[in-house]
Amino acid sequence: MKEWVIGIDIGGTTVKIGKFNLTGELIKKWEIPTNTSDNGSHILNDIYASIKQEIPNLDAIQGYGFGVPGPVHDNFIEVAVNLGWKDVNLPKTFGDLVNNDNVVVANDANVATLGEAAHGAAKGLSNVALITLGTGVGSGLVINNMIIDGVNGNAGEIGHMAIHSNYHFPCNCGNVNCLETFASASGVRNLYHAIAENYTGHSLLDDIDHPSAKQIFDTAKEGDKLALQVVEEVADAIGYGCHVYAMLVNPKRIVLGGGLAKAGDFLLSRVQKAFLGYVFNPVKDTEIVLATLGNDAGIYGAAEMVRT
Amino acid sequence: MKEWVIGIDIGGTTVKIGKFNLTGELIKKWEIPTNTSDNGSHILNDIYASIKQEIPNLDAIQGYGFGVPGPVHDNFIEVAVNLGWKDVNLPKTFGDLVNNDNVVVANDANVATLGEAAHGAAKGLSNVALITLGTGVGSGLVINNMIIDGVNGNAGEIGHMAIHSNYHFPCNCGNVNCLETFASASGVRNLYHAIAENYTGHSLLDDIDHPSAKQIFDTAKEGDKLALQVVEEVADAIGYGCHVYAMLVNPKRIVLGGGLAKAGDFLLSRVQKAFLGYVFNPVKDTEIVLATLGNDAGIYGAAEMVRT
Numbered sequence: 001m002k003e004w005v006i007g008i009d010i011g012g013t014t015v016k017i018g019k020f021n022l023t024g025e026l027i028k029k030w031e032i033p034t035n036t037s038d039n040g041s042h043i044l045n046d047i048y049a050s051i052k053q054e055i056p057n058l059d060a061i062q063g064y065g066f067g068v069p070g071p072v073h074d075n076f077i078e079v080a081v082n083l084g085w086k087d088v089n090l091p092k093t094f095g096d097l098v099n100n101d102n103v104v105v106a107n108d109a110n111v112a113t114l115g116e117a118a119h120g121a122a123k124g125l126s127n128v129a130l131i132t133l134g135t136g137v138g139s140g141l142v143i144n145n146m147i148i149d150g151v152n153g154n155a156g157e158i159g160h161m162a163i164h165s166n167y168h169f170p171c172n173c174g175n176v177n178c179l180e181t182f183a184s185a186s187g188v189r190n191l192y193h194a195i196a197e198n199y200t201g202h203s204l205l206d207d208i209d210h211p212s213a214k215q216i217f218d219t220a221k222e223g224d225k226l227a228l229q230v231v232e233e234v235a236d237a238i239g240y241g242c243h244v245y246a247m248l249v250n251p252k253r254i255v256l257g258g259g260l261a262k263a264g265d266f267l268l269s270r271v272q273k274a275f276l277g278y279v280f281n282p283v284k285d286t287e288i289v290l291a292t293l294g295n296d297a298g299i300y301g302a303a304e305m306v307r308t
Numbered sequence: 309m310k311e312w313v314i315g316i317d318i319g320g321t322t323v324k325i326g327k328f329n330l331t332g333e334l335i336k337k338w339e340i341p342t343n344t345s346d347n348g349s350h351i352l353n354d355i356y357a358s359i360k361q362e363i364p365n366l367d368a369i370q371g372y373g374f375g376v377p378g379p380v381h382d383n384f385i386e387v388a389v390n391l392g393w394k395d396v397n398l399p400k401t402f403g404d405l406v407n408n409d410n411v412v413v414a415n416d417a418n419v420a421t422l423g424e425a426a427h428g429a430a431k432g433l434s435n436v437a438l439i440t441l442g443t444g445v446g447s448g449l450v451i452n453n454m455i456i457d458g459v460n461g462n463a464g465e466i467g468h469m470a471i472h473s474n475y476h477f478p479c480n481c482g483n484v485n486c487l488e489t490f491a492s493a494s495g496v497r498n499l500y501h502a503i504a505e506n507y508t509g510h511s512l513l514d515d516i517d518h519p520s521a522k523q524i525f526d527t528a529k530e531g532d533k534l535a536l537q538v539v540e541e542v543a544d545a546i547g548y549g550c551h552v553y554a555m556l557v558n559p560k561r562i563v564l565g566g567g568l569a570k571a572g573d574f575l576l577s578r579v580q581k582a583f584l585g586y587v588f589n590p591v592k593d594t595e596i597v598l599a600t601l602g603n604d605a606g607i608y609g610a611a612e613m614v615r616t
Contacts, residue, residue, distance in 0.1 A: 071590065127459045141556070148451055150558020151435045152590070160588040161555045162548070164472035173588045240470070247469045248449070248556055250458020280468040280481045282379065282460070 009298030018299030063102030063306030067111030071153030113140030115301030239274025257291030317606030326607030371410030371614030379461030421448030423609030547582025565599030
């Protein structure tokens, strides 16, 4: 008898594993390290061993959903740089290990979006975008309850959308002024350095050598004008990104997750205001909210792919 | 026996009607004026009468597809300003007239996208965006062969996406610097006036009082430097719009239609170049092509909705 569904979120450092019952409740979660040696060839075996230890009778498992850090199209992973993977047919390889053909894989940001749509900040909604504001900017899109992966798995790459700007922020992708260079932790620092350079007033940040995004936000919350100016520009960039999603795919709700979103309403209210400045009237009711599942969004979404 | 499918494209001035056989071939097309008096309440009756005249035996008709100028969600039209319509349940009203429950309606830009995807410049492709560069900028999106209409029918409104710019071009929608104010016929004129104002050289356009978009393009083709500068900026805006589609939904092909697209390769090559300057590497192979169905894209797509 089938009792469990497994949601697995493979990151560059750890693999998060969730054991869900058939109604989608998270019963237990745990982590194992991601062994990226030998081109990541041990990762799937490690996951298999870990699950087998937790649930010796694999026949009780209905299916396995995976989120991976890289573009996925039709369950095929061409490349996942952080794992060392190239041309991996995960459903086949892992399915053979566990003797189960209900194995599904998708991009981690898309999977997290599905998680927030199934159990989190967009519960029960079928048209949802997620933007994660962390070290970089990730994003996923669910339309009519389907993950939109695009023709080669690159949909939702709003983090590398170019922003017209007088700043000049090089991005890791090789381009300049991607949304990520404004709307991520490094974006906060980019904006801080650019604005501070010409700032003539005094700021509490003057005494800190290389303030982190968190320090800049905390200082802004204390009312520091320079820090506030940085936060306003970060919020403006996020609001612009939200408006682009609203105009192109008209989702019901846009969910903001990742480290920056921990600033809560302090950031959210500014993003909403910036959004309204950009968006045109018929989509102004698009809801922008904070994610609620945090780092668990991935395992929730992964489980959801094979549960339904 | 079912023999025909009818594709209907309702515009503010004319209604285009196409009679297709069951394999999707266009057998005959014709137009009738759009009677917008009395809140457009005669439009559906006029269409009914015109079809009945062409095909007296309505039982031979498998279904009727409609494109309308306004947001449509789940076959319901909340408002179509140009027709005088408000809260119209077209499938019910028209279905009762023709005694057929295979009546489907969608936004005209989305329907045209489906037309280009089924029979035109993106034939056989399941992930396609269309951008029509006419008086304004319209756009539609087909993902996995489905029209994406969004949660209240406003998906694909890339024409009103805000562009960061040092120009200040008011848009009909009430906002400023929408893509449409750069990438449409009026956008060409906006850019011409803004650039000409500070242009110190001589231009062939100096002798024309209010040059049209076509005149500006024709003059650019003759090598006029001012006109060329305008075309470059128009192409840049279109390329930016294409890059946003590519980054967010990763379609296989982006089709450019509408009056401006008649400039052909002269515009297209510049758009492709601008696109490559914005887009990030994994989606750089997104194809940007010219539409091939012209004004017939709507009836083709409309028919396609009920044929398949």
